Amino acid sequence: MAKQQTLARFFTSMKKNTSKSVKETDDQKKSDTPKSPEKKKIIKDEEDQQKQQKSVVGKRSRSSSPSRSSSPKKLKPSVQISDEDLKKELAADKIDTKVAGLEKSKPILYSLLCKTFDKIEQESSRLKIIEIVSEFFFEVLQNSPESLVTIIYLSINKLGPDYDNLELGLGETLLIKSICESTGRSTATIKANYKETGDLGSIAQTSRSRQSLMFKPKPLTIETVFKNLKEIAESTGSASQSKKIGIIVRMLSSCNGVEAKFLIRSLEGKLRIGLADKSILLALAKSLLSFEYQKQGKNYNKIDPSLISDAELQIKDTFNQVSNYEVIIKAAMEHGVLNLKDNVSLQPGIPLKPMLAKPTKAITEILDKFSNTNFTCEYKYDGERAQIHLLSDGKVKIYSRNSEDMTERYPDLIQALSNFIKPGKSVKSLILDSEAVAWDRVDKKILPFQVLTTRKRKDVKLEDIKVQICVFAFDLLCLNDEPLIHKPFNERRAIMMDHLQITPGQFQFATYKNLENIEEIQQFLDQSIKDSCEGLMIKLMSSTYEPSQRSSNWLKLKKDYLQDIGDSIDLVCLGGYHGKGKRTGKYGGFLLGCYNPDSGEYETTCKIGTGFSDEDFASLSEKLVGTVISQPKTYYRYDKDNSKSSPDVWFEPNLVFEIRTADLSLSPVYKTGADKYGKGISLRFPRFIRLRDDKGPEDSTSPDQIIELYESQVNI
Numbered sequence: 032m033a034k035q036q037t038l039a040r041f042f043t044s045m046k047k048n049t050s051k052s053v054k055e056t057d058d059q060k061k062s063d064t065p066k067s068p069e070k071k072k073i074i075k076d077e078e079d080q081q082k083q084q085k086s087v088v089g090k091r092s093r094s095s096s097p098s099r100s101s102s103p104k105k106l107k108p109s110v111q112i113s114d115e116d117l118k119k120e121l122a123a124d125k126i127d128t129k130v131a132g133l134e135k136s137k138p139i140l141y142s143l144l145c146k147t148f149d150k151i152e153q154e155s156s157r158l159k160i161i162e163i164v165s166e167f168f169f170e171v172l173q174n175s176p177e178s179l180v181t182i183i184y185l186s187i188n189k190l191g192p193d194y195d196n197l198e199l200g201l202g203e204t205l206l207i208k209s210i211c212e213s214t215g216r217s218t219a220t221i222k223a224n225y226k227e228t229g230d231l232g233s234i235a236q237t238s239r240s241r242q243s244l245m246f247k248p249k250p251l252t253i254e255t256v257f258k259n260l261k262e263i264a265e266s267t268g269s270a271s272q273s274k275k276i277g278i279i280v281r282m283l284s285s286c287n288g289v290e291a292k293f294l295i296r297s298l299e300g301k302l303r304i305g306l307a308d309k310s311i312l313l314a315l316a317k318s319l320l321s322f323e324y325q326k327q328g329k330n331y332n333k334i335d336p337s338l339i340s341d342a343e344l345q346i347k348d349t350f351n352q353v354s355n356y357e358v359i360i361k362a363a364m365e366h367g368v369l370n371l372k373d374n375v376s377l378q379p380g381i382p383l384k385p386m387l388a389k390p391t392k393a394i395t396e397i398l399d400k401f402s403n404t405n406f407t408c409e410y411k412y413d414g415e416r417a418q419i420h421l422l423s424d425g426k427v428k429i430y431s432r433n434s435e436d437m438t439e440r441y442p443d444l445i446q447a448l449s450n451f452i453k454p455g456k457s458v459k460s461l462i463l464d465s466e467a468v469a470w471d472r473v474d475k476k477i478l479p480f481q482v483l484t485t486r487k488r489k490d491v492k493l494e495d496i497k498v499q500i501c502v503f504a505f506d507l508l509c510l511n512d513e514p515l516i517h518k519p520f521n522e523r524r525a526i527m528m529d530h531l532q533i534t535p536g537q538f539q540f541a542t543y544k545n546l547e548n549i550e551e552i553q554q555f556l557d558q559s560i561k562d563s564c565e566g567l568m569i570k571l572m573s574s575t576y577e578p579s580q581r582s583s584n585w586l587k588l589k590k591d592y593l594q595d596i597g598d599s600i601d602l603v604c605l606g607g608y609h610g611k612g613k614r615t616g617k618y619g620g621f622l623l624g625c626y627n628p629d630s631g632e633y634e635t636t637c638k639i640g641t642g643f644s645d646e647d648f649a650s651l652s653e654k655l656v657g658t659v660i661s662q663p664k665t666y667y668r669y670d671k672d673n674s675k676s677s678p679d680v681w682f683e684p685n686l687v688f689e690i691r692t693a694d695l696s697l698s699p700v701y702k703t704g705a706d707k708y709g710k711g712i713s714l715r716f717p718r719f720i721r722l723r724d725d726k727g728p729e730d731s732t733s734p735d736q737i738i739e740l741y742e743s744q745v746n747i
C-alpha cells in the first residue's frame with residue numbers, strides 16, 4: 032500500500048513536470064500523420080557526433096519483425112536548447128528525469144517500467160533519454176540490483192543475449208485475436224482502428240481503458256512479464272497459437288493504462304521508444320558509477336565528467352568484446368565499472384562483434400590511404416562469416432556476423448575441427464575469424480554464394496549434408512583463453528598459422544600477398560576473381576582487431592563494383608507493385624528502404640524492377656505474401672504524395688535485397704539521408720543481385736553508410 036502511495040505521489044509530480052510536453056504530444060499527434068513522422072532532432076549529442084566514426088553494429092534479427100526498440104515519433108520540442116545548456120541543466124537537476132519509486136527488495140511492477148517507457152517515448156533528446164534511463168537504473172540498483180538485467184532486456188525488447196537466438200515478433204493477426212479476446216471488442220473494430228492508427232499497442236490500451244472491471248486484477252511484475260514473453264517465444268508447434276493467445280490474454284487482463292500499449296508492442300518485437308543498445312550502455316555506465324559513489328558515501332551528484340566518460344568507454348568496449356549484459360554488470364558490481372577493462376575480456380563461448388571493412392573504389396585509393404605503412408592483401412571470399420569458438424571443455428560454437436548461434440548449421444565443421452590443430456601444439460581454446468564458403472569436392476573449387484544459401488540453417492544432420500563447405504581462416508582473436516585482439520595483425524596471423532594447419536578443401540588460410548604497387552595489386556585482384564573470390568581485403572599490418580568497428584584499417588576492394596560506387600548496398604523490401612504482362616499475379620517491382628538505427632525508422636531509398644529472373648519474381652512474391660500489411664508502419668518514412676514511393680501493397684520489414692547501382696543521386700521522392708540534404712539519396716539504375724538471408728532488416732546498409740558512399744562519389 033505504502034508503495035503504491037509513494038508511486039502515486041511520484042508520478043503525480045512527474046506529470047506536473049511533463050505536462051507541457053504531454054500537451055505538445057497531443058498537438059503533435061494531430062498534425063503528425065502516421066505516414067510521415069517528420070522528426071527534427073534539435074539536440075546533437077555526443078552519440079550523434081560519434082556516429083560518424085562508428086560502425087553499424089551487426090544485429091541479429093531475421094524474423095519478420097525486428098527486435099530492436101526504436102522510436103518513430105519523436106516530438107519537436109518547442110524551445111531549442113543547446114547540448115551544453117542541456118548538460119548544465121541536467122547537472123543542476125533542473126530537468127526532471129526521475130522516474131522510479133522503488134522499494135527495497137520488492138518485486139518491480141511492470142507498470143513502473145512502462146511509465147518510464149512512456150516518459151522516454153515523449154522525449155526527443157537522446158541525452159535526456161539516457162539521463163532518464165540512468166536514473167531509473169540507479170534506483171533499480173539501490174533496491175533490487177538482481178532485476179537490472181531483466182529490465183534491460185525488456186527495455187531493448189530482447190529476451191536474452193543475441194546468441195540465444197530467442198526473439199519475439201508476433202504477427203498482427205495473433206495480436207488482434209488476443210486483444211479481441213481479452214477486451215471483448217470485435218475483430219472488425221480492431222482492424223478498422225488499426226487501419227486508422229497503425230499502432231496495435233495504443234489500440235490495446237484504449238480498448239482496455241474502456242472495460243469496466245469487477246475485480247481489480249493483480250498487478251504484473253517485470254519478472255512475470257519477462258517469463259511469459261520467453262515462454263511465448265519458446266513455444267512452437269501446432270498447439271502453440273492458442274497457448275500464446277492464452278498467455279497474452281492473461282497478461283492483458285492485468286494491464287492498466289500504458290502497460291497494454293507497451294506489452295503489445297513488445298510482443299510485436301517493436302517497442303519503439305528510441306532505446307538502442309548504445310543508449311543503454313551509456314545509461315548503465317552512469318548509473319553503475321553513481322551506485323558505487325553512493326555505496327562509498329561519496330556525492331554521486333558530483334562525479335567528475337571525465338570519470339563518467341571513462342566508464343562509458345569501458346562499458347562500450349567490453350560490450351563489443353563480450354556481448355552479454357549479465358556478464359558486464361556482474362563484473363562491474365564486483366570490480367568497479369572503472370576497472371571493467373581489466374576484468375572482462377573476450378571469452379570463448381560468447382561472440383564478439385566482428386570487425387568490418389570500408390569499401391574502396393580504386394587501387395589508388397588504397398595506396399593513398401595506406402601510404403608509408405605496411406599492409407597485406409588477402410582474397411575476399413564470398414560466403415558467410417563464421418566466428419569459430421573452441422571452448423576449454425571441448426565444445427565448439429559457431430557464430431554469424433550478427434552474433435547469432437549458427438552451430439547447428441555446421442556439424443561437419445565441428446566434427447573436423449580437431450584435425451585443424453597442429454600436432455604437438457597445445458590448443459585448449461580459441462576464437463577464430465573466418466569465412467565459410469561452399470566447396471565443390473569433385474572439382475576442388477569454390478562455389479558461388481547462392482549454393483551456400485541452399486544449406487539448411489538449423490538442425491543440419493551430418494548424413495544429409497549435400498553442400499560441402501571450406502573454411503578460410505583469416506584471423507585469430509583468442510588462444511588458450513588469452514585475447515589476441517590488441518596485438519598487431521601480422522602477429523595474430525603468425526600465431527594462427529603457427530598453431531593451425533590446413534586440410535585442403537576443408538580448412539585453409541585466406542590466400543594473401545604483401546604487395547606494394549598498383550600493377551601487382553591489380554594482378555592479385557584479377558587472380559582472386561579467377562579463383563572465384565569477390566576481390567581483395569586490404570589490411571593494415573599494424574592494426575589491432577577492432578570489434579564492431581567498420582574500420583579504415585580494413586579496406587575491401589570488390590572487382591565488380593569498381594566501376595560503380597565501390598560496393599553493393601543491402602536494402603529492406605518495404606512495398607510491392609503489382610506486375611503486368613508475364614509478371615501478372617506476382618509483384619513486378621519493389622519499394623526499398625534502409626534502417627536508420629538512430630531513429631528506428633525505415634527510410635525509402637529507391638524503387639526497383641530490374642535484375643530479377645522469372646524465378647526470383649515467383650519466389651520473392653511467395654515469400655512476401657505472408658508479410659503484407661494493411662498500411663505502412665508508422666515508422667516508415669516515405670513521400671506519401673508521390674506514387675513512386677507509394678506502392679500497391681506494403682510489407683513488414685523482412686527481406687533484405689542486395690543491390691548494385693551505377694551511382695547515387697539526390698531525389699526529392701526518397702527519404703534516405705533527407706535530414707542531412709533536404710532531399711533523399713537514391714540509387715540510379717538499381718539492379719537486384721541476391722537475397723541476403725544472413726542479414727535481418729536492421730542490418731541493412733545504414734543511411735550514414737549511404738551518405739558516406741554518396742559523398743565519396745561526389746568527391747571523386
Ligand SMILES: Nc1ncnc2c1ncn2[C@@H]1O[C@H](COP(=O)(O)OP(=O)(O)OP(=O)(O)O)[C@@H](O)[C@H]1O
Nearest residue numbers: 387388409410411412413415416466505541568587
Ligand atoms: N580475407 C577476409 N578478411 C575479412 N573478411 C573477409 C575475408 N574474406 C571474406 N570476408 C568477408 O567479407 C565481409 C566484408 O565484406 P562484405 O561486403 O561481404 O560484407 P557484408 O557482409 O556485405 O557486410 P557489409 O557490406 O555490411 O560490410 C566480412 O564480413 C567477411 O564475411
Ligand SMILES: [Mg+2]
Nearest residue numbers: 412413414415
Ligand atoms: Mg560477403
Ligand SMILES: [Mg+2]
Nearest residue numbers: 598599600601
Ligand atoms: Mg555488403
